[in-house]
Amino acid sequence: MAYRRTADIQARLDAQRARLLAAAIELVATSGYAGCSVNAVAARAGVASGTVYNHFANKSDLLAEVFRTVVRREVDAVRGAATSSGSLTQRTTAIVETFAERALTAPRLAYALLAEPVDPAVDGLRLQFRAAFRDIIADSIAAGVRSAELPPQNASLVAAALVGAIGEALIGPLVGQPDPATVPTLVTFALRSLGASDAAHA
Amino acid sequence: MAYRRTADIQARLDAQRARLLAAAIELVATSGYAGCSVNAVAARAGVASGTVYNHFANKSDLLAEVFRTVVRREVDAVRGAATSSGSLTQRTTAIVETFAERALTAPRLAYALLAEPVDPAVDGLRLQFRAAFRDIIADSIAAGVRSAELPPQNASLVAAALVGAIGEALIGPLVGQPDPATVPTLVTFALRSLGASDAAHA
DNA sequence: GTCTATAGTTCGATAGAC
DNA sequence: GTCTATCGAACTATAGAC
Numbered sequence: 001m002a003y004r005r006t007a008d009i010q011a012r013l014d015a016q017r018a019r020l021l022a023a024a025i026e027l028v029a030t031s032g033y034a035g036c037s038v039n040a041v042a043a044r045a046g047v048a049s050g051t052v053y054n055h056f057a058n059k060s061d062l063l064a065e066v067f068r069t070v071v072r073r074e075v076d077a078v079r080g081a082a083t084s085s086g087s088l089t090q091r092t093t094a095i096v097e098t099f100a101e102r103a104l105t106a107p108r109l110a111y112a113l114l115a116e117p118v119d120p121a122v123d124g125l126r127l128q129f130r131a132a133f134r135d136i137i138a139d140s141i142a143a144g145v146r147s148a149e150l151p152p153q154n155a156s157l158v159a160a161a162l163v164g165a166i167g168e169a170l171i172g173p174l175v176g177q178p179d180p181a182t183v184p185t186l187v188t189f190a191l192r193s194l195g196a197s198d199a200a201h202a
Numbered sequence: 203m204a205y206r207r208t209a210d211i212q213a214r215l216d217a218q219r220a221r222l223l224a225a226a227i228e229l230v231a232t233s234g235y236a237g238c239s240v241n242a243v244a245a246r247a248g249v250a251s252g253t254v255y256n257h258f259a260n261k262s263d264l265l266a267e268v269f270r271t272v273v274r275r276e277v278d279a280v281r282g283a284a285t286s287s288g289s290l291t292q293r294t295t296a297i298v299e300t301f302a303e304r305a306l307t308a309p310r311l312a313y314a315l316l317a318e319p320v321d322p323a324v325d326g327l328r329l330q331f332r333a334a335f336r337d338i339i340a341d342s343i344a345a346g347v348r349s350a351e352l353p354p355q356n357a358s359l360v361a362a363a364l365v366g367a368i369g370e371a372l373i374g375p376l377v378g379q380p381d382p383a384t385v386p387t388l389v390t391f392a393l394r395s396l397g398a399s400d401a402a403h404a
Numbered sequence: 405g406t407c408t409a410t411a412g413t414t415c416g417a418t419a420g421a422c
Numbered sequence: 423g424t425c426t427a428t429c430g431a432a433c434t435a436t437a438g439a440c
Binding site: 054 | 426427430
């Protein structure tokens with residue numbers, strides 16, 4: 001064979017793919033999916049539009065990769081908060097604060113992840129990533145039930161409710177001017193909803 | 203003018219449009235958006251597929267009309283529950299039960315409304331209809347705060363959280379085998395989350 | 405209803421790597 | 423010399439304006 005994909009070439013290809021992905025993420029974070037045209041991504045990454053198709057099958061595939069990449073960060077951050085040591089109240093507070101503060105710090109991007117209408121192929125990923133958050137929170141709730149910090153409850157169902165609650169509540173603040181008390185309100189909401197004994201004083 | 207749209211003709215057109223809409227709703231309720239192809243809708247309504255485009259600009263437009271029609275029923279039902287007389291606890295219980303029981307009675311349709319990936323044009327309607335539910339619930343919460351049944355809180359933000367919570371929590375039960383305690387669990391969740399004084403005993 | 409603009413995708417030509 | 427990544431213009435489809 002006359003041409004073989006050497007390690008050097010592969011590294012260059014990988015780097016280019018990463019540049020395209022980073023460019024797409026920046027565009028979504030700035031102006032949502034509407035600003036993330038194939039041409040704009042290519043231009044920002046410094047390549048021709050056709051080159052995008054050497055790395056991604058089509059635009060949906062590119063957007064899906066953007067989505068997965070960004071969501072993975074968020075899931076990891078929330079997992080870190082959920083597995084920190086401390087009481088159920090401390091863990092829950094950390095989870096909600098982590099999720100909400102990160103979203104409010106990058107509101108345009110968070111809106112794209114949580115709610116912005118998008119290609120069904122990408123929309124389907126929302127279901128998966130919400131399930132990931134749910135499972136993390138369900139573990140924390142189950143631990144709280146075992147330690148009697150919480151009354152018995154269906155941890156998975158309640159965790160799904162919490163994920164939906166935080167996500168939906170943030171949509172308004174993400175698109176408009178957020179009430180400065182948004183995060184504390186959500187923490188209180190979460191603690192109360194679980195039946196944590198000290199929720200009323202939060 | 204050689205052709206005038208008489209009242210008779212108009213009535214026939216309206217009836218045909220209604221039949222198409224009903225057919226589309228039945229198909230979505232049975233097999234989701236995937237089963238709601240233009241051909242299937244036309245066949246079920248007993249017309250040629252081209253006729254569909256006499257009444258709807260395109261498939262997105264048809265689906266949007268399906269969505270609006272079905273959601274309007276649900277919003278009306280929840281509004282009825284929210285404006286019934288009674289305590290904050292009774293109202294909240296009625297709201298959650300109405301929403302959840304109706305969803306669990308027609309699970310495939312509810313899943314299509316709440317979560318199924320779909321054309322962005324239709325997806326955008328989800329934002330609108332969740333805002334409608336939010337406003338209804340926010341009114342109920344605000345009344346509860348005024349009557350001191352609830353502690354002071356941002357009614358709109360908390361209402362959005364509740365809408366998200368119930369919607370997201372239902373997705374699992376809608377696609378799988380629901381825990382029989384799903385609805386009571388969600389009622390308890392809702393009452394606790396608002397800080398209702400008797401939530402712990404629910 | 406037609407026309408125009410825009411955006412996703414394709415494809416032949418080119419240049420550079422093996 | 424052969425192969426492949428890249429380019430960028432052309433194609434196609436769709437949406438919005440007049």
